[in-house]
Amino acid sequence: MSTQTGPALDTQPSGHAFAPGPKGLPLVGNLPQFGKNPLAFFELLRGHGDMVCWRFGRNRCVFLSDPDCIGELLTETEHTFDQPNLGIAFRTVLGNGMLVARGRDWRRKRSLVQPSVRPKQVRSYAATMADSAVELADRWSDGQRIDVKQEMSALTQKIAVRTIFGVDTPADSEAMGRAMDIAQMEIGKEFAGIGALLPDWVPTPGRTRIKKAAAVIDAEVGRVVARHRDGEEERPDLLSRLLTAVDESGTHLTDDEIRDETVTLYIGGHETTSTTLVWAWYLLGRSPRVRDALAEELDRVLGDREPGFEDYARLTYTQAVVKETLRLYPAVWLITGIAKEGAVIGGLPIEEGTRVWSSQWSTQRDARWFPEPEEFRPERWDSASGDEIAEYAWFPFGGGPRVCIGTRFAMVEAVLLLAVLARRFTLDVDPGEITPVTGLTLQPDRDVTATVRAR
Numbered sequence: 001m002s003t004q005t006g007p008a009l010d011t012q013p014s015g016h017a018f019a020p021g022p023k024g025l026p027l028v029g030n031l032p033q034f035g036k037n038p039l040a041f042f043e044l045l046r047g048h049g050d051m052v053c054w055r056f057g058r059n060r061c062v063f064l065s066d067p068d069c070i071g072e073l074l075t076e077t078e079h080t081f082d083q084p085n086l087g088i089a090f091r092t093v094l095g096n097g098m099l100v101a102r103g104r105d106w107r108r109k110r111s112l113v114q115p116s117v118r119p120k121q122v123r124s125y126a127a128t129m130a131d132s133a134v135e136l137a138d139r140w141s142d143g144q145r146i147d148v149k150q151e152m153s154a155l156t157q158k159i160a161v162r163t164i165f166g167v168d169t170p171a172d173s174e175a176m177g178r179a180m181d182i183a184q185m186e187i188g189k190e191f192a193g194i195g196a197l198l199p200d201w202v203p204t205p206g207r208t209r210i211k212k213a214a215a216v217i218d219a220e221v222g223r224v225v226a227r228h229r230d231g232e233e234e235r236p237d238l239l240s241r242l243l244t245a246v247d248e249s250g251t252h253l254t255d256d257e258i259r260d261e262t263v264t265l266y267i268g269g270h271e272t273t274s275t276t277l278v279w280a281w282y283l284l285g286r287s288p289r290v291r292d293a294l295a296e297e298l299d300r301v302l303g304d305r306e307p308g309f310e311d312y313a314r315l316t317y318t319q320a321v322v323k324e325t326l327r328l329y330p331a332v333w334l335i336t337g338i339a340k341e342g343a344v345i346g347g348l349p350i351e352e353g354t355r356v357w358s359s360q361w362s363t364q365r366d367a368r369w370f371p372e373p374e375e376f377r378p379e380r381w382d383s384a385s386g387d388e389i390a391e392y393a394w395f396p397f398g399g400g401p402r403v404c405i406g407t408r409f410a411m412v413e414a415v416l417l418l419a420v421l422a423r424r425f426t427l428d429v430d431p432g433e434i435t436p437v438t439g440l441t442l443q444p445d446r447d448v449t450a451t452v453r454a455r
Contacts, residue, residue, distance in 0.1 A: 017050075017051060017348075018051050018052075018053055018062070018348060019048045019049030019050075019051065019052050019053070020048065020053055021045055021048050021052045021053055021054035022045075022054070024054065024055045027057070027058065029055025029056060029057050029058065030054045030055055030056065031055075031056060031057055034056065038333075038334070039333065039362070039438060042063065042357075042359040042361060043361075043362050043365070045063040045362070046063075046065040046363075049065070050064065050069060050346075051063075051064060051065075051066070051069060051345070051346055051348065052065075056355060059355050060351065060353065060354045061355045061356070061357060062345075062350060062354055062355075063356075063357045063358070063359075064345065064356065064358045065362060065366065066346070067363065067369065067390045067392040068346070068390075068392070069345050070335075070358045070363065070392045070395065070399075071391060071392040071399065072344075072346070073335070073345060073356055074335070074392065074395065074398060074399035074400035074402070075401070076400070077337055077401060078102075078103070078106070078107075078401050078402065079340075080339065080341075080342055080343040081337035081338060081340060081343060082102055082337060082338045082340055083099075083100055083101070083102050083106075083337065083338070083402075084336050084337060084338045084355060086100060087187075087190055087200075088190075088200040088207065089186060089187045089190035089206070089207060089210050090187055090190075092183075092207075092210050092211060092214045093183045093184075093187065093213070093214050093217065093440075094260060094264055094267075095256065095259060095260030095263070096256075096257075096260055097109070097257075097261050097263065097264040098110055098113060098260075098261060098264055098405075099264055106402075108247050109253075109257065110405065111247065111248075112242070112245040112253055112261075113242065113245075113261050113265070114405050115241065115245065116238045116241040116242060116245075116265075117265075117406050117408065117409050119408055121238075121241075122309075122408050122409050122412055123309045124236065125159075125163045125409065125412075125413075126309035126312075126412060126416060127308065127309070128162050128163055129163075129413050129416045129417060130306055130307055130308060130416050130417075130420055132159045132162065132417075133155065133416065133420035133421055134306055134420055136151065136154075136155050136421070137420055137421055137424050137425070140421075140424075140425055140452045141454075142452060142453060142454035143451065143452065143453075144452040145449065145450075145451055145452075146427075146449070146450055146451075146452060147447055147448070147449055148281050148282075148427065148429065148448040148449065148450050149274075149278050149444060149447065152274045152278050152281075153177060153181075153270075153274045155274070155277075155417065156269070156270045156271075156273045156274040156277070156413070156417075157174075157176070157177045157270055157274075159269065159413065160265075160266050160269045160270040161176070163237060163238060163269065164237060164238040164239055164262065164265055164266055164269060165224045165237060165238075165239055165262075166236070166237030166240065175220050176216075176217060176220050177270075178216070179213040179214070179216035179217045179220075180213070180217070180266070180270070180271060182209055182210070182212075182213040183210055183213040183214065183217070183440070184267075184441060184443075185437075185440075185443070186207075186209050186210045186213070186439075187210070187439060188438050188439030189206055189439075190204075190206055190207070190210075217263060221258075221259050221262050221263065222255075224239065225239065225243070225255070225258055225259070225262075228240055228243055238262075238265055239258075239262060242258055242261055242262065265406065268406040268409070269406060269409060269413070272331035272332065272410055272441055273331075273410055273413050273414050273417070275329075275331045275442060275443060276325055276326060276331055276410075276414050277417060277418065278444060278448055279325050279328070279329035279442075279444075280321060280322065280325040280414075280418060281427050281429060281450065282429055282434055282444070283324075283325055283328065283329075283376045284321070284422075284426075284427070284429075285427055285428060285450065286376070286429070287376050290321065290376060290377075290378060291426060293317060293378070294317060294318060294321055294422055295422065295423075295426075295455065297315065297317040297318060298315075298419055298422060301314050302419065306420055306423075307416050307419040307420060307423075309412065309416075311416075311419070312415055312416065315415055315419055316382075318415050318418055318419050318422075320379070320380075320381035320382065321378045321418065322411065322414045322415055322418065323378070323381050324376060324377065324378045324380065324381060325376075326394075327364045327365075327370065327394055327396070328365070328374075328376060329442055330360035330361060330364060330396040330442060331441040331442055332360060332396060332397075332398070332404075332441065333360055333361045333436075333438055334357060334358070334359045334360070334361075335357070335360070335395075335398055336355055336356065336357045336358075337355070337356050338353065338354070338355055338356075339351065339352055339353065339355075339356060340352060343356075358395075360396055361436075363392075364393065364395075364396075369389065369390055369393035369394075370387065370389070370393070371387060397410070423455070424454065424455060425452050425453060425455060426453045426455060427450040427451070427452060427453070428450055428453055429448060430450060434446060434448060
């Protein structure tokens with residue numbers, strides 16, 4: 001167990017303690033510091049200790065940095081911790097889908113959605129993933145200048161539209177993509193700004209933009225759902241499986257529930273993978289050694305052929321590149337829960353109503369768990385000779401009962417897309433630091449442009 005820094009408010013024989021965080025302001029607490037730069041603020045809290053008290057407005061909060069404590073939060077969700085209300089902006093886009101549902105409602109929805117992303121189903125989607133990447137690779141040429149974010153976003157949008165909706169028309173992906181780009185950034189602004197303290201009924205320009213984006217998303221999803229309901233043929237896509245799924249009582253998901261779960265799956269299958277690939281190309285462009293090691297594995301395992309699902313397990317270094325990218329730039333950058341009566345973490349009781357936070361960004365860049373934490377070093381994931389990584393020191397997909405059900409889908413997708421593209425090309429990313437911005441996912445603060453180089 002780690003050693004605490006800063007004065008302890010309460011201590012237990014285990015070594016856990018509540019430590020005071022930075023002093024806040026009346027009414028708003030530490031919100032100005034958090035809103036200015038959430039990632040830097042989380043690192044600041046980590047410096048105060050492993051269980052740090054702070055205030056989000058008037059709300060009591062505890063920030064966790066120790067993996068054991070984070071594991072307790074994640075595994076006890078649905079028992080002694082509740083999902084928090086993440087605000088009107090979040091609910092406007094995601095509705096009451098699996099990410100925000102609680103208790104019996106959450107268990108019912110998870111049981112209906114989970115069969116759509118089990119390993120057998122992911123295997124059936126792998127060909128679509130690889131084929132889509134091949135189509136993009138066939139359009140690239142040596143010396144071509146590209147916007148990496150735009151290219152990766154269009155690629156994962158296409159895969160999401162094909163695997164979730166079973167359609168392949170540009171309007172589907174373009175309209176949804178534009179709306180999601182607006183929504184995810186506005187959610188981040190609302191969550192970290194004064195909007196987080198405003199009642200839901202207060203209108204703001206950001207909330208107006210989110211409503212307009214959500215209307216586009218609703219219209220696109222509604223149109224595709226109607227097309228599926230009218231069709232007679234059986235479809236292999238995720239949406240068709242949701243439409244036919246029934247719970248223990250024989251009840252189908254309602255139209256609103258179909259909409260919410262479809263948007264949730266779209267975000268998980270598009271936004272997170274797209275962002276991860278952008279950061280992977282950025283890191284590879286700054287590390288010729290890693291780029292060469294990746295190329296060596298792709299040449300050795302694949303030769304002149306394109307990868308398939310059966311290659312996923314053999315592409316161990318490619319998997320390590322993705323895992324290391326998710327360590328340094330996790331698409332999902334925070335997890336939070338509300339303490340119920342009887343909640344305990346690290347042997348210390350947590351007062352009911354306290355909001356408990358943890359951050360993938362902060363913990364996964366902690367030198368105690370990852371030596372040389374700022375270094376892009378995929379070798380640390382080598383099962384034979386890599387670092388010993390504590391459970392819940394790396395948790396880009398969450399953990400416990402509410403672990404992301406699309407973890408397998410996301411990992412297979414990222415590895416296969418990277419394998420297809422990096423087997424043929426390297427990307428010389430333009431020099432200069434890129435700063436992450438906290439939206440719904442962790443996004444680059446500027447365009448990521450690169451020159452395509454044929455291998």
